Amino acid sequence: MPSWIDGQPGDALSVRDRGLAYGDGLFETIAVSRGEPTLLDRHLARLADGCARLQLTLDLALVRAELLGFARELGDGVAKLIVTRGDGVRGYAPPQPAVPRRILQGSARPNYPASNAERGVRLYPCATRLAEQPLLAGLKHLNRLEQVLARSEWQDVEHAEGLVLDTSGRVIEGVYSNLLLVKDGILSTPDLSRCGVAGVMRAELLAQAESMGVSCQVRDISIDELLAADEVLLCNSLYGVWPVTALQGHRWPVGVLTRKLQAIALDLLDR
Amino acid sequence: MPSWIDGQPGDALSVRDRGLAYGDGLFETIAVSRGEPTLLDRHLARLADGCARLQLTLDLALVRAELLGFARELGDGVAKLIVTRGDGVRGYAPPQPAVPRRILQGSARPNYPASNAERGVRLYPCATRLAEQPLLAGLKHLNRLEQVLARSEWQDVEHAEGLVLDTSGRVIEGVYSNLLLVKDGILSTPDLSRCGVAGVMRAELLAQAESMGVSCQVRDISIDELLAADEVLLCNSLYGVWPVTALQGHRWPVGVLTRKLQAIALDLLDR
Numbered sequence: 436m437p438s439w440i441d442g443q444p445g446d447a448l449s450v451r452d453r454g455l456a457y458g459d460g461l462f463e464t465i466a467v468s469r470g471e472p473t474l475l476d477r478h479l480a481r482l483a484d485g486c487a488r489l490q491l492t493l494d495l496a497l498v499r500a501e502l503l504g505f506a507r508e509l510g511d512g513v514a515k516l517i518v519t520r521g522d523g524v525r526g527y528a529p530p531q532p533a534v535p536r537r538i539l540q541g542s543a544r545p546n547y548p549a550s551n552a553e554r555g556v557r558l559y560p561c562a563t564r565l566a567e568q569p570l571l572a573g574l575k576h577l578n579r580l581e582q583v584l585a586r587s588e589w590q591d592v593e594h595a596e597g598l599v600l601d602t603s604g605r606v607i608e609g610v611y612s613n614l615l616l617v618k619d620g621i622l623s624t625p626d627l628s629r630c631g632v633a634g635v636m637r638a639e640l641l642a643q644a645e646s647m648g649v650s651c652q653v654r655d656i657s658i659d660e661l662l663a664a665d666e667v668l669l670c671n672s673l674y675g676v677w678p679v680t681a682l683q684g685h686r687w688p689v690g691v692l693t694r695k696l697q698a699i700a701l702d703l704l705d706r
Numbered sequence: 707m708p709s710w711i712d713g714q715p716g717d718a719l720s721v722r723d724r725g726l727a728y729g730d731g732l733f734e735t736i737a738v739s740r741g742e743p744t745l746l747d748r749h750l751a752r753l754a755d756g757c758a759r760l761q762l763t764l765d766l767a768l769v770r771a772e773l774l775g776f777a778r779e780l781g782d783g784v785a786k787l788i789v790t791r792g793d794g795v796r797g798y799a800p801p802q803p804a805v806p807r808r809i810l811q812g813s814a815r816p817n818y819p820a821s822n823a824e825r826g827v828r829l830y831p832c833a834t835r836l837a838e839q840p841l842l843a844g845l846k847h848l849n850r851l852e853q854v855l856a857r858s859e860w861q862d863v864e865h866a867e868g869l870v871l872d873t874s875g876r877v878i879e880g881v882y883s884n885l886l887l888v889k890d891g892i893l894s895t896p897d898l899s900r901c902g903v904a905g906v907m908r909a910e911l912l913a914q915a916e917s918m919g920v921s922c923q924v925r926d927i928s929i930d931e932l933l934a935a936d937e938v939l940l941c942n943s944l945y946g947v948w949p950v951t952a953l954q955g956h957r958w959p960v961g962v963l964t965r966k967l968q969a970i971a972l973d974l975l976d977r
Contacts, residue, residue: 438721440721445721446720446721446722447718447719447720447721448718448719448720448721448723448726449717449718449719450709450711450716450717450718450719450788450809450811451717451811452719452726453854454726455719455723455725455726455788455790455809455848456733456788456848456850457729457848457849457850457851457853457854458728458729458848458849458850458851459850459851459854462727464796489851489854489855490858513796515796517721517726517727519726520854524813525735525784525786525811525813525816526816526857526882527850527853527854527856527857527881527882528857528858529854529857529858531861538721538726540721540722540796542795542796545796545797563841564839564841566837566838566839566842566901567837567838567873568835568837568852568873570834570835570852570855571837571851571852576851577726577727577728577729577851578728578729578849578850578851579727579728579729579730579798579849580728580729580730580760580842580847580848580849581839581841581842582728582798583724583728583730583760583791583798583800584760584841585798586797586798586799586800587761587799587800590802602838602839610798611797611798630837
């Protein structure tokens with residue numbers, strides 16, 4: 436599988452990179468289909484937002500060109516883009532000027548069971564809660580120990596994903612997915628202004644639902660509201676949409692809007 | 707300056723390291739004096755605690771032996787030890803078994819102005835607040851974007867350090883230091899069970915103060931209590947102790963206990 440550093444083939448990184456030292460950077464995980472990156476504009480828009488919030492100066496046109504070239508080489512699979520603040524001397528103060536580093540790693544599409552999409556998934560109730568940090572909320576940054584801890588909570592294959600709450604007990608997301616629910620025809624997804632990762636597939640599905648005339652709400656969601664939902668679904672930019680059918684003793688049916696959004700996601704990822 | 711990876715000279719790391727991908731690891735920053743690491747037992751004890759909490763299996767006897775060898779090669783300076791969960795495939799789930807990676811980087815002792823220790827420092831009031839995450843609190847882990855953001859808030863040399871509060875407004879620490887205060891003869895330092903880094907010099911100074919018969923308290927501290935303190939001091943394992951003399955318009959004198967602790971720290975770091 437290919438691996439590029441700053442546009443050149445390579446798989447060795449300086450130990451002085453601030454991505455390693457402090458998680459000082461961002462990433463995007465992009466499905467590549469027939470040599471083309473999917474949802475590219477949304478991935479680049481989120482990256483640009485993250486760069487602005489972390490005060491990282493990045494040549495986004497160059498990143499786009501590299502992603503297109505990398506995807507052609509990869510063919511089909513996953514392109515993971517990591518952008519770090521580059522090498523630093525010891526200490527938290529960012530170097531002035533910093534020279535960001537661009538890392539591209541290829542891998543195969545994850546091999547999830549087909550039943551996840553077809554029949555739906557059971558959520559593991561993670562005990563790991565997400566801390567509330569508005570300065571970093573929504574970003575796909577490299578500080579991901581909370582996700583590592585949450586994903587370490589279960590090993591069985593019966594649970595395809597975990598449900599993660601914030602430290603105040605609000606429903607936030609899956610460990611590697613966003614969560615949406617349908618109640619009385621309204622599509623809702625948790626507000627991610629305190630914690631969580633604002634996924635590109637979530638943004639795309641909200642936009643598509645609105646264009647279909649579905650009311651959409653981004654708001655705080657309690658566990659009781661989740662349990663009372665008519666439909667629950669997960670999404671990310673690799674697998675698209677999975678219906679959620681179970682959380683401990685609770686069951687949800689697979690709903691009509693879930694299937695519509697799933698078809699839209701499939702079309703975007705397999706084009 | 708020397709750099710070792712898994713005990714061998716080297717300065718290039720696999721781009722698949724989970725330290726880069728997720729900040730999935732820990733670090734220690736160790737002053738090296740005349741070929742010897744200082745406060746070694748305390749650094750290794752904190753590392754062991756961090757490994758236990760992150761479920762990292764590390765050969766600590768091997769790490770100790772490598773640190774001793776690296777310090778001999780370095781002579782005088784700073785040995786930064788990074789331990790990561792090693793290489794991973796894509797996805798948050800830790801590999802089973804994970805093979806942790808040990809990285810050692812040498813650098814010169816930081817060149818702080820002598821007046822920091824002699825006359826004391828002014829604190830910058832950081833707007834960046836620390837999120838409350840008990841699962842990671844106290845650890846010197848690799849998820850340090852909050853510190854990067856806080857340290858980015860000021861560039862002037864009048865402020866040697868920043869004061870960082872948690873999202874509830876409690877006093878926690880400096881950006882790269884712990885904070886202690888003296889009031890009516892009692893030495894107090896913020897409780898770090900929700901956020902913050904439990905520094906080895908802080909632990910050492912608390913132990914030494916108790917052995918001198920000084921009452922010590924680890925507890926929540928408000929900004930009002932900080933302002934009302936008789937003495938305020940910062941510490942870390944590289945510079946030892948700095949008196950704090952100013953925060954915006956407020957002034958503190960340099961106190962007697964501060965000077966005693968400073969002398970103890972100096973002795974530990976320059977032995």
